Amino acid sequence: MVNVGKRLITGLGVLVLTSLFTVGCFAMDYPDEVEIDSLANLYEAVVFDHAMHVDATDSCADCHHHTTGTPSSSEYCAKCHDGAVEMDVVSCQDCHSGDPVSAENLHNPQPGYFYHNDKPNLKAAYHLNCVGCHQEVDGPTGCEDCHAKTEAGEKYYRSGEFAPEAAAHSSGH
Amino acid sequence: MKKLATYGIKPHDAAMKADGKQWSLMEKLLLGLTLDQYIGQVIRNKFNWLLAFIFAIGIPVIIYRFIFSLGSVTHASYDYPWGLFLGFGLFCMVPLSASGFMLGTTVEIFGRHDFEPIERLALLNGLLGYFFAVVYLLVDLGQPWRLSYPMVYSFGPAAVLFLVGWHVATYLSVQVAEVSTAFFEWIGFQRGYDFIRKGTVGLTVSGIILSTLHQGALGALFLYAPGKVHPLWYSSAFQWLHFFTSSIPAGLSMVICVSTIVVYTMKWRCDERFINSLDRITISLAKGAAMGLSTYLIIKLIAVAHDNEWAYLATGWGQWWLLEIVGFVFIPLLILSYAIRNKLVGLCRVGAFMTVAGILLNRLNTALITFNWKLYQEIPHQWEIIISITIFAIYIATYRFILNRLPILYQFKSQSDK
Amino acid sequence: MxxxxxxxxxxxxxxxxxxxxxxxxxxxxxxGSFEGFPDGMGVLVDLTRCVGCRTCEAACNTEQKLPEPAKPFDDYSVFDELHHGQKRRPTDKAYTVVNRYEPEGADEPLYRKIQCNHCNEPACLTSCFVNAYTKTPEGAVIYNAKVCVGCRNCMIACPFHIPGYTYNSVLNPVIKKCIFCYDTRLKEGKPPACVESCPQQVMTFGKRKDLMKIANDRIKKNPGQYVNHIYGEKEVGGTGWFYISNAPFEQAGFDIDLPKKPIIDxxxxxxxxxxxxxxxxxxxxxxxxxxxxxxxxxxxxxxxxxxxxxx
Incomplete structure (x- = not known):
């Protein structure tokens, strides 16, 4: 169980997830399924069962910060985001940029940078959010528990049919 | 050679033959013997058989190293990048070769001409020790053909090794010049001899400077690895002093050892002057070695006190350190002191051999044994050991070849008999 | 006379x-002493985020065109490997490796990625007698194989046991180590391949001085989640890559006895x-x-x- 965590989650170097959660803003109006598929490269697209997660969690805020109209749970965020106002944007990618370390971002920090300077990139926002919770509730945490490796992925990880020959007859030293 | 002597055959020992003719180079190389006589005595010598045996195994391994890379003869360790070639070849050979500058200083700078009979032996010991340290280095370097890069192509002046490189290279040239007087005498090139003699003091002084610095610098090399060398062998303030001061008894003891071996195995080559003065000189050298050892011992203890490392003495490494310091510094010091007071030449020699062993132990401890004390102990690859032994055998063979010929242990009769 | x-x-x-x-x-x-280039880049490594997926190792292998590994990058048996009783370390064939540690009293194992830390005042650089190493203004410690003589003093000097050597090359053995993807990425302002590949953003890339603030913020804003130390802020004069952790650093295989001053001191x-x-x-x-x-x-x-x- 604990060991499931070892199997890791994760990741794709090149996979930048851009679609998803382009959902409107009314409290109970959410998609039942979301396919996270853009640039699926090393791994197949993930079909995210949103309805199941809605049932499984107590509140949208478990995943969505304060954007769905719930008060912010973090005392640091609450200093500014003190109301329970529903935001126009709910999806992760609306705030979490795919490429936060572009030269442009580094040299011209965006407004609010002082507080939002430690914002994970989109891929990490997902993985940190999902895996962090899955570790606590014993959800799946292995990479391929959520998304199957593509051929490009096998090549990248030198696994499957691209496994090193050496691995077959010698394991280590 | 002893056997030949019983037949009344004498080796080449003067510029002119008894009949007043010049020796030819070939005759000189053959020690003034005929070819048959020469080959005969080579074969009779059991030691040559041992050397031949070592070469037969070792030289192919050395060739193998250059064809199949360093990784083929060592464990190719990332954690122990320096193995026996440097741990023994560089770090041990260099202090044992400090004799050149020690005796050079004594005779030429301090005017102690009573040490003259052994001066050339000490200079030669220095030259060969350095030369073979470089040979070990060439075997160890990944790209030995770039050895001259730090001199001519790309400079890393902040590096201690840069200093070592420059100084060993320069000092090697100084030593070649110093020993060349014996060579010029042997070859009969009087003008070269005179030229070098005129610069002797300059050469000797530069020898002192270079030796102080690079003997110390070899110690300072380990200052780059504060967490890797065990604290008892590491002292950021005193490391260079440890290496420098210990090189003094090391060099002097090495001369005692070599002269002992020589006088027992090559007596035919030593002249009266050498043999008659050796006992007196041995005791004088032992005095110097004892002084050096006591200084070294004190600085070692100061270093432990300075970094407050007494607690380490209670550990296993501490016992090992005590063995080195008590067994191979303090006890030789006692032996030497007793022997000097009672004029016991034999005991001086025992003390000298122990001192040399102590220096070897210290350098191997610093470079290999206590290195990475937090990780694991690397045991050198068997071929690495074989190559190290082989190079040492070549060193001995070269040493003997030169001693047999050049006027090191004897004086050319043309000059002393006039 | x-x-x-x-x-x-x-x-x-x-x-x-x-x-x-x-x-x-x-x-x-x-x-003289050197504190690092003012705008040098660095990487903040947050050990609490790492799940040991080894994607960074795969990314490095691809980016640096390294030889085929002995085992696939999704083979987690490497975490059990011991060589001379030691966990894996970077070599000439792998510039970065992830190791697993089991801190005392922790439920989850701790993973740690090891690579060149790109010191402000690198010991490898200062020990090199042909000046083969360069600390670039961008923060990378790079190496010029063309002048290397092969003395391996840098391997002696590196306090983190990083440089590897191609011992098996006959004609051109050289040092091999992480170069912060200098040639292919850092020079253009891009993060190194491992950082970009990480699904958990264990590594945050940015100016070293900015990252240091972020590291302090994370420790401050998440009481109890981190030990109060940034490994690499002061160690050996400061390193370009530095670490925060929820377990004491010695339990994650860090050498905590390193001097705070640069090795050259x-x-x-x-x-x-x-x-x-x-x-x-x-x-x-x-x-x-x-x-x-x-x-x-x-x-x-x-x-x-x-x-x-x-x-």
Missing amino acids: SKITRRKFLAGSAAGGAAMMLAPSKNALAA NVKDFLAIVPMVLTIWPALFTGFHLLATKGKSHGHGDDHSAEQEDH
Whole structure:
């Protein structure tokens, strides 16, 4: 169980997830399924069962910060985001940029940078959010528990049919 | 050679033959013997058989190293990048070769001409020790053909090794010049001899400077690895002093050892002057070695006190350190002191051999044994050991070849008999 | 009387001394200290985020065109490998490796990625006698294989056991280590491949000084989640890559006994005596010589020349 965590989650170097959660803003109006598929490269697209997660969690805020109209749970965020106002944007990618370390971002920090300077990139926002919770509730945490490796992925990880020959007859030293 | 002597055959020992003719180079190389006589005595010598045996195994391994890379003869360790070639070849050979500058200083700078009979032996010991340290280095370097890069192509002046490189290279040239007087005498090139003699003091002084610095610098090399060398062998303030001061008894003891071996195995080559003065000189050298050892011992203890490392003495490494310091510094010091007071030449020699062993132990401890004390102990690859032994055998063979010929242990009769 | 005149004598010692002056005068340059380039880039590594997926190892292998690994990058048995009782370390074939640690009393294992830490004042650089290493203004410690002689002093000097060596190359063995993807990415302002590949953003890329603030913020804003130390802020003079962790660093395989000063500081005492010896020794020992030999014969050298002239 604990060991499931070892199997890791994760990741794709090149996979930048851009679609998803382009959902409107009314409290109970959410998609039942979301396919996270853009640039699926090393791994197949993930079909995210949103309805199941809605049932499984107590509140949208478990995943969505304060954007769905719930008060912010973090005392640091609450200093500014003190109301329970529903935001126009709910999806992760609306705030979490795919490429936060572009030269442009580094040299011209965006407004609010002082507080939002430690914002994970989109891929990490997902993985940190999902895996962090899955570790606590014993959800799946292995990479391929959520998304199957593509051929490009096998090549990248030198696994499957691209496994090193050496691995077959010698394991280590 | 002893056997030949019983037949009344004498080796080449003067510029002119008894009949007043010049020796030819070939005759000189053959020690003034005929070819048959020469080959005969080579074969009779059991030691040559041992050397031949070592070469037969070792030289192919050395060739193998250059064809199949360093990784083929060592464990190719990332954690122990320096193995026996440097741990023994560089770090041990260099202090044992400090004799050149020690005796050079004594005779030429301090005017102690009573040490003259052994001066050339000490200079030669220095030259060969350095030369073979470089040979070990060439075997160890990944790209030995770039050895001259730090001199001519790309400079890393902040590096201690840069200093070592420059100084060993320069000092090697100084030593070649110093020993060349014996060579010029042997070859009969009087003008070269005179030229070098005129610069002797300059050469000797530069020898002192270079030796102080690079003997110390070899110690300072380990200052780059504060967490890797065990604290008892590491002292950021005193490391260079440890290496420098210990090189003094090391060099002097090495001369005692070599002269002992020589006088027992090559007596035919030593002249009266050498043999008659050796006992007196041995005791004088032992005095110097004892002084050096006591200084070294004190600085070692100061270093432990300075970094407050007494607690380490209670550990296993501490016992090992005590063995080195008590067994191979303090006890030789006692032996030497007793022997000097009672004029016991034999005991001086025992003390000298122990001192040399102590220096070897210290350098191997610093470079290999206590290195990475937090990780694991690397045991050198068997071929690495074989190559190290082989190079040492070549060193001995070269040493003997030169001693047999050049006027090191004897004086050319043309000059002393006039 | 002596045949060596005063003038000849001085000329002799000066020639000997001058020959040596060349080298060490350069060594004097070693003084001074360096705090790192102001806009140097760095990477903040948050050990609490790492799940040990080894994607960074795969990314590095691809980016740096390294040889095929012994095992696939999604084979987690490597975490159990021990070589001489030690966990894996970077080699000439893998510039970065992830190891697993089991801190005392923790439910989850801790994973740690190891690669060159790109020190502000690198020991490898300062120990190199052909100056093969460069600390670029962007923050990378890179290496010029064209001048490397192969002495491997940098491997001795590196406090983190990072550089590997291609021992098995006959004609061109070189040092191999992480170069912060300098040639292909850092130079253009892009993060290294491992950072970009990480699904958990264990590594945050940015200016070192900005990242240091973020690291402090994370520790401050998440009480109890981190030990109050940034490994690499001060260690060996500061490193370009630095770490925060929820377990004590020694339990994640870090050497916590490293000095806070750059490694080269240990050597400066020695380097300082070099010019001293060079300038004082010649005078001192020629002085000794004059004192010791005053009124005495100058020894065999002169005896010989005297004899020669008698012929």
